[in-house]
Amino acid sequence: MRWVLLVLSLGQFAIAWNAAGAERQHREVTIADPFIELHTGPGKGYPVFFVAERGEQIELKMRRTEWFKVQVARGQEGWVHFEQLATTLDTDGEPFDLPMLGFNDYAARRWEVGALYGDFGGANVVGAYGALSFTPNLSGELWVSQALGRFSDSTMVTMNIVHIMYPDWRASPYFTLGGGMIKTEPKATLVATTDRTDSLALAGVGARVYLTRRFVFRAEYKTHVVFTSRDDNEEVREWKAGISFFF
Amino acid sequence: MESRHLVLLLALTLGVGSLTGCGRDRLVRADDGTQPPVIEPDIERREIEPPRIDTEDFEVGIFAGQISVEDFGVNTVTGARFAYHVTEGFFVELAGGRADTELTSFERLSGAAQLLTDSEREYSYYNVSLGYNIFPGEHYIGKNRAMNTATYVIGGVGKTTFAGDDRFTINFGMGMRLMPLDWLAIHGDIRDHVFDIDLLGQEKTSHNLEAHLGVTFFF
Numbered sequence: 111m112r113w114v115l116l117v118l119s120l121g122q123f124a125i126a127w128n129a130a131g132a133e134r135q136h137r138e139v140t141i142a143d144p145f146i147e148l149h150t151g152p153g154k155g156y157p158v159f160f161v162a163e164r165g166e167q168i169e170l171k172m173r174r175t176e177w178f179k180v181q182v183a184r185g186q187e188g189w190v191h192f193e194q195l196a197t198t199l200d201t202d203g204e205p206f207d208l209p210m211l212g213f214n215d216y217a218a219r220r221w222e223v224g225a226l227y228g229d230f231g232g233a234n235v236v237g238a239y240g241a242l243s244f245t246p247n248l249s250g251e252l253w254v255s256q257a258l259g260r261f262s263d264s265t266m267v268t269m270n271i272v273h274i275m276y277p278d279w280r281a282s283p284y285f286t287l288g289g290g291m292i293k294t295e296p297k298a299t300l301v302a303t304t305d306r307t308d309s310l311a312l313a314g315v316g317a318r319v320y321l322t323r324r325f326v327f328r329a330e331y332k333t334h335v336v337f338t339s340r341d342d343n344e345e346v347r348e349w350k351a352g353i354s355f356f357f
Numbered sequence: 358m359e360s361r362h363l364v365l366l367l368a369l370t371l372g373v374g375s376l377t378g379c380g381r382d383r384l385v386r387a388d389d390g391t392q393p394p395v396i397e398p399d400i401e402r403r404e405i406e407p408p409r410i411d412t413e414d415f416e417v418g419i420f421a422g423q424i425s426v427e428d429f430g431v432n433t434v435t436g437a438r439f440a441y442h443v444t445e446g447f448f449v450e451l452a453g454g455r456a457d458t459e460l461t462s463f464e465r466l467s468g469a470a471q472l473l474t475d476s477e478r479e480y481s482y483y484n485v486s487l488g489y490n491i492f493p494g495e496h497y498i499g500k501n502r503a504m505n506t507a508t509y510v511i512g513g514v515g516k517t518t519f520a521g522d523d524r525f526t527i528n529f530g531m532g533m534r535l536m537p538l539d540w541l542a543i544h545g546d547i548r549d550h551v552f553d554i555d556l557l558g559q560e561k562t563s564h565n566l567e568a569h570l571g572v573t574f575f576f
Contacts, residue, residue, distance in 0.1 A: 137410060151505040153445040155493035172411040172539065175445050179539065225485050227514050234525040236485065236514055258516060258525035297522055325443060353449070
């Protein structure tokens with residue numbers, strides 16, 4: 111019930127956000143391309159229903175992914191791909207700088223979140239992380255992962271330091287070191303077992319590739335040492351790949 | 358005579374040099390310190406405002422429908438979803454839902470035997486999925502109204518908690534997004550949740566089909 115309330119309040123927030131967006135001042139720009147095509151929706155598949163010429167004034171109303179909703183002087187509203195607006199001019203005749211994210215923003219990123227999926231010692235693992243960049247090379251990551259296996263399920267929380275070797279390359283290898291806690295719950299169908307919580311340390315290597323906009327692909331291999339209360343420590347190997355977004 | 362000429366030339370050069378080079382330097386320095394500038398610059402700094410355009414790539418909403426839990430009947434499912442639209446085609450979705458399952462046929466027929474406790478009977482899941490809008494289009498209502506639509510395929514991984522255990526789950530399916538307004542969408546979805554379960558002795562793969570309707574807001 112609580113999360114229904116949470117979602118409802120989020121919905122409320124979304125409506126309020128939209129109302130606030132409607133009041134926000136729109137940007138007037140002049141078309142510099144020979145013509146722009148207005149689509150009925152934000153995608154290449156939606157039909158073109160109107161064409162506006164060079165020199166016409168248009169108003170930028172909102173944006174969804176790579177598409178801008180514009181209103182032309184005669185009142186028609188439609189969606190234009192950002193490439194057609196890349197050379198527009200603002201009201202002073204200066205080139206209008208469209209806020210599009212690129213590789214430069216990737217290099218200057220500060221926050222990053224992502225989700226990866228893979229194999230944790232034979233179990234399926236889904237992990238999510240948040241990262242903060244201290245320098246272009248060095249960042250700190252907080253991971254929460256859940257491994258679901260045949261005989262047991264584990265939940266892990268770890269803190270990692272990541273060293274990216276070539277931060278100004280589109281694809282770069284990285285090294286990581288970290289530590290944290292792991293909680294292991296054996297399956298209910300097994301008899302005479304108890305849940306246990308242990309600390310662990312890990313080391314890993316990986317690669318990250320900048321794809322487009324805020325999108326980063328990343329794959330990694332980590333080896334974990336779980337400090338169990340038994341005689342010997344447990345070693346677990348983990349492979350993961352997934353997608354991250356940066357801010 | 359020759360050397361006197363040379364001395365004169367050198368003296369002249371020195372004099373001219375001090376007047377032009379070093380002298381100018383001294384003059385400028387004197388000017389800086391004492392005299393006010395002749396023209397007071399009256400430049401109004403132009404406020405360079407970064408273009409602020411409302412970006413609506415996030416989607417949040419709730420859904421309700423029916424889920425057929427293998428061996429445990431068809432049950433009402435409710436949930437919430439959050440999506441981020443990465444490009445015009447791709448989006449990432451985080452969703453969660455829950456349902457209370459009913460008795461199996463065996464439990465009904467045998468009368469007393471109960472396979473699960475009430476808390477174990479609760480079916481809940483979360484998943485992370487990647488979707489792709491394969492068929493963007495329009496739907497027409499009457500003569501004057503058109504609605505943008507998108508049919509998407511979606512699949513991902515997640516966790517299902519059912520019968521006292523967490524189970525790794527794969528989900529895949531199709532859905533349709535109807536957009537009456539730019540910030541409001543109505544979803545219709547069909548999803549299959551697949552996981553392995555060993556509750557009835559032998560391990561088997563269980564398919565759990567879900568159909569739901571939902572509403573989402575873009576922000």
